[in-house]
Amino acid sequence: MFSFSEENYLKAIFHLERKYQAGVSTNALAEEMDTKASSVTDMIKKLSEKELVVYKKYQGVKLSELGRKTAVEVIRKHRLWEYFLVEKLNFNWDEVHDIAEQLEHIKSEKLTRELDKFLGFPKRDPHGDPIPDAEGNFSVANKMLLSELEKTEQGICVGVKDSSSDFLRFLDKNNISLGKDIKVLEKEAFDGSMLILIEERQLRISQLISNNLYIKIQQ
């Protein structure tokens, strides 16, 4: 079994590997983990000894097969618990992340399996992120950022990139939620802001917003 800290590092490396395919740098990891580069180096050495990562000095770090499997298990638990909190315990989607950060470290395969079954084997968490199944498989939807859409293009809102409470509450306030249809009416070259159509309403949003909303284009 691995410590909370080890599991958090594995999760962080997993998320950063999308952006840093050549190897996740010490500084990137320090930033993500909100800690110092020297602490990261220490932890990477430990993970490397446990064969959870592949590491060569100064070359960045990659997950091993075991490391990836472990990271996905933690992510699976995180997202299942988030779904549980929203669907069964009346939590809002902006309140669940921090609690899931704790619950994701509970060690019991049976608990995870039974929770999954109890919830009806959900495919996506409250933020639109895919929930890996018991074998670690999950589908990566072909989504894009709203900010990448051009004028007149439209699609369905399927996820959020930022899942901070501030951002999610902003979306709530403006009645933007997953599953809704969004059409780009105007796009300002100057500041990247957009005028969008959502449920017959017109709404102007900054680029920071459109940069954090995932859209699925309908074919």
Add this chain to the structure above:
Amino acid sequence: MFSFSEENYLKAIFHLERKYQAGVSTNALAEEMDTKASSVTDMIKKLSEKELVVYKKYQGVKLSELGRKTAVEVIRKHRLWEYFLVEKLNFNWDEVHDIAEQLEHIKSEKLTRELDKFLGFPKRDPHGDPIPDAEGNFSVANKMLLSELEKTEQGICVGVKDSSSDFLRFLDKNNISLGKDIKVLEKEAFDGSMLILIEERQLRISQLISNNLYIKIQQ
């Protein structure tokens, strides 16, 4: 907020205070926590500095008001989670304790409240132990050990003292469960074993068994 270790010590002191009203001894605590007396002394000092316990050297330790409140909160969470696992996730009562040992340390008042509501504010956990409410109140049932009953006396099985998997599975195998009526048909002075009547069945049980079953006498 307190560490897992601190919370576990508080819980242990809480449980031992019933037996050691004058103060819980270092050795008793070491035994309960499965650790060394020197470690206990170290931890007691820390708890004392945080005003969770009242401690004078060589005089044993007692919970402060804050310490008791904290211990009861942890116990509340432990028992709510055990109830959840049995009632919602199809766990057997012998499988839930170790997982609840982990879940009891999750920090979120809202989670505890909502879980309690979701479960319908249960009053007892799967082993018959009372679940404290949000204010920390719980009823201590006037139960006694089956071993204290005399020949011809009877009552309802309302709890287990030992909740080890071994004991609980023994009870399952012999169809003994909470809520069932038990009558003492014979009691051996020699070894304390008993012949009991439970659901028209006669069963001979050792003193070790009758010493770990709580009975409520019907008035």
Add this chain to the structure above:
DNA sequence: ACCTATTTTTAGACTTATCTAAATATATTT
């Protein structure tokens, strides 16, 4: 190719929670 800036690692320290071994206090027996 060299100098400089940036990144990464190392060295040494701190905290928490644990341990063993030794010292000290309390309890029990004679």
Add this chain to the structure above:
DNA sequence: AAATATATTTAGATAAGTCTAAAAATAGGT
């Protein structure tokens, strides 16, 4: 009351995870 046994505390060590400051390696610019 003294001797002995038991319980408890102290001293010093260890491991995990973190930090600061300094050293070493790499990357970039001329």
